[in-house]
Amino acid sequence: MTELPAPGDHPKAGHRRTPGARRARCVAVGTALPERRLTNADLAKLVDTSDEWIVTRTGIRERRMADPGTALSDLAVVAARECLDRAGIQADQLDGIICATITGDHVMPATANIIQHRIGARRAWGYDLLNACNGFLAALNTAAAFVEAGRAERILVVGGDLMSSLVDFRDRNTCVLFGDGCGAVLVEAGPGDGYGLIGFEMHSDGGSAADLIVPCSGSALPATADALARGEQFLKQNGKAVFQQAVRRMAEVSTSLLDGLGLTSADIDLLVPHQANLRIIQPTAERLGVPMEKVVVNIDRVANTTAGTIPLALADAEASGRLHQGTRVLLVAFGGGLTWGAAYLTWGR
Ligand code: COA
Numbered sequence: 001m002t003e004l005p006a007p008g009d010h011p012k013a014g015h016r017r018t019p020g021a022r023r024a025r026c027v028a029v030g031t032a033l034p035e036r037r038l039t040n041a042d043l044a045k046l047v048d049t050s051d052e053w054i055v056t057r058t059g060i061r062e063r064r065m066a067d068p069g070t071a072l073s074d075l076a077v078v079a080a081r082e083c084l085d086r087a088g089i090q091a092d093q094l095d096g097i098i099c100a101t102i103t104g105d106h107v108m109p110a111t112a113n114i115i116q117h118r119i120g121a122r123r124a125w126g127y128d129l130l131n132a133c134n135g136f137l138a139a140l141n142t143a144a145a146f147v148e149a150g151r152a153e154r155i156l157v158v159g160g161d162l163m164s165s166l167v168d169f170r171d172r173n174t175c176v177l178f179g180d181g182c183g184a185v186l187v188e189a190g191p192g193d194g195y196g197l198i199g200f201e202m203h204s205d206g207g208s209a210a211d212l213i214v215p216c217s218g219s220a221l222p223a224t225a226d227a228l229a230r231g232e233q234f235l236k237q238n239g240k241a242v243f244q245q246a247v248r249r250m251a252e253v254s255t256s257l258l259d260g261l262g263l264t265s266a267d268i269d270l271l272v273p274h275q276a277n278l279r280i281i282q283p284t285a286e287r288l289g290v291p292m293e294k295v296v297v298n299i300d301r302v303a304n305t306t307a308g309t310i311p312l313a314l315a316d317a318e319a320s321g322r323l324h325q326g327t328r329v330l331l332v333a334f335g336g337g338l339t340w341g342a343a344y345l346t347w348g349r
Contacts, residue, residue, distance in 0.1 A: 022189050024144035025196035027349045030082025031183040031315040032075040032160075033302065034066040040176070047172035054176045059278025063179025063303035065164050071105040073114040075182035076158050079311070080119050083156065083184040091119045095152035097126035098143055100135030100159040100307040102214070102336075103166055104128050115158060124156075132212070133274050133335025135159060135307035136183075137202070137343055140331075143187040144197045150189075158184045161306035166214055168234035177276070178235075179303035183311020188349065195326060195346040201257040202341035208245070211238040212336035242338075246280045249340040250332045251287035257342045258330075265289040267328055267344075270317060274333035275299035275309040284332065296322070306335070323347055 039062045040051035054060055066075070076099065084091055097112040104111035112126030131138040136159030143155035160182025169175045190196055215221050216232035223233065250273060258264060271290045273281050278299055285295045296313040305312060310331055317323035325348035334340040 020148060021192045022148050022150060023192050023194055023196035024147040024187050025190040025194065025349050026140075026185050026345055026347055027188050028083050028087035028186045029183060029311055029314045029318060030079045030084070030086060031181070031312055032078035032082070033181045033312070034064045034070065034075070036065045036067060037062045038065045038179075043176055046169050047175060049172045049176055057277075057279070058177060059281075059297070059299050060176065060303045061300045064181055066162050066180045070162065072101055072103055072160055072162050072182065073105050073111050073118065075160055075162070075180070076111065076115045076184065077118045079160065079182045079184040080115055080156055080158060083186050084119070087186045087188070089154065089186060091121040092123055094121040094124040094154050094156050096143070096146065096155040097121060097124050098139040098155060098157050099126065099128045100131065100139040100157070101128060101161050102130055102132055102135070102306060103161045103163065107218075112158070121156070131335070131339055132337060133276065133304070133306050133309065134202075134333045134337065134339040134341050135335070136310045137200070137331060137333045137341045138339075140185065140187065140197070140343060141200045141202065141341070144200075147187055147189045153189045155187045156184055157187055158182065159307035159311050161308055163235075163304070163306055166235045168231055171234065173239060174235055174237060177304050179305050181302050181305035181308040181312050183308055183315060185311055185314065190349055195348050197343060197345045199257055199261045200341065200343040201253055201260065203249070203253060203339065205338045208241070208338045209336075211241045211245070211338065213237075243277065243280065245338060246276060246334040246340075247283050249338075250274070250280065250284040250334050250342075253340050253342045254284070254288050254330060254332050257344060261344060263344065268294060268330045269328045270322055270330070271295045272310055272313045272317065272329055272331050274335065275302070275313060276304050276334070280334075309333070325349075
């Protein structure tokens with residue numbers, strides 16, 4: 001495990017208040033979830049587990065599962081259209097689409113291109129961004145950089161995964177944790193002193209890559225018959241190591257970001273953490289000094305949808321009246337890489 005620099009030496013490269021004339025604002029969110037629910041009781045018919053074990057260890061009660069034949073773009077198109085409707089924007093007003101996912105329709109072409117075509121975003125470029133459970137935040141920060149630099153006016157950031165396509169439903173260590181779902185957020189240029197993305201911080205530790213990995217998913221281990229017979233195409237994890245790192249890093253990066261911006265937990269109206277485990281979310285909030293009333297939790301209903309968790313949680317918060325124009329939001333995520341990050345923003349336009 002690579003150690004981060006001591007707090008005093010921290011480069012703070014990711015912290016910043018947008019200095020220029022433009023700020024990237026998050027103006028609307030749309031989502032798509034498959035209809036089919038897979039409860040803990042359903043899983044207990046597949047593997048040696050129980051509702052009681054899953055609820056007490058993770059907080060998850062059910063997750064959504066796409067029907068066979070569904071691709072990520074099928075959900076993404078629904079989420080994208082809903083997001084654009086809510087923003088009052090036509091698809092041909094988009095300059096770009098960034099799709100964060102580890103379960104795109106194919107390795108090639110990028111799913112963002114398929115979304116671009118299906119929603120009729122004629123002027124938009126598109127590409128995918130792969131950073132596991134931290135993928136949505138990475139894509140958001142990338143989109144914000146384009147917008148702040150004046151290289152785009154509007155970028156649709158899609159985050160979603162069909163984890164049912166990566167999980168071994170014979171492995172109780174992993175199959176209970178994940179679900180399928182997708183969301184999209186419109187990032188749009190606004191005035192530098194208005195609402196929008198105020199700061200971010202990101203980190204990586206590739207030295208711990210093996211702790212959360214899909215071994216047979218690229219050039220390191222091509223899909224030979226032997227590899228597939230060993231089940232190397234499924235997600236593997238060192239659950240305890242991931243758990244410990246997630247608790248530590250999510251609190252650490254949030255505190256570091258707030259410190260760098262000269263803010264405190266009192267400046268957070270809503271904490272939107274990646275939904276991996278309720279037992280990761282609670283100590284993160286506790287270490288930050290944010291009461292659970294300000295924390296968005298939907299893991300009980302949708303489980304861990306990897307790149308989908310943050311937009312799905314934002315949409316939940318909006319639907320329940322907790323996210324509106326001017327809400328000060330801290331987003332924080334952790335995932336395979338290992339990679340973790342946080343972003344602080346005021347919602348809306
Ligand atoms: N049902 C019943 N028992 C299960 C089980 C399941 N679904 N999954 C694992 N177990 C068993 C283990 O085999 C172990 O049995 P053993 O002691 O006989 O070996 C026992 O439960 C305890 O496992 P342990 O690892 O101590 O549980 P835990 O409290 O650490 O919780 C996780 C396990 C996976 C829920 C937890 O480690 C976790 O959430 N890790 C992070 C995973 C994650 O979020 N990954 C994605 C990150 S983005």
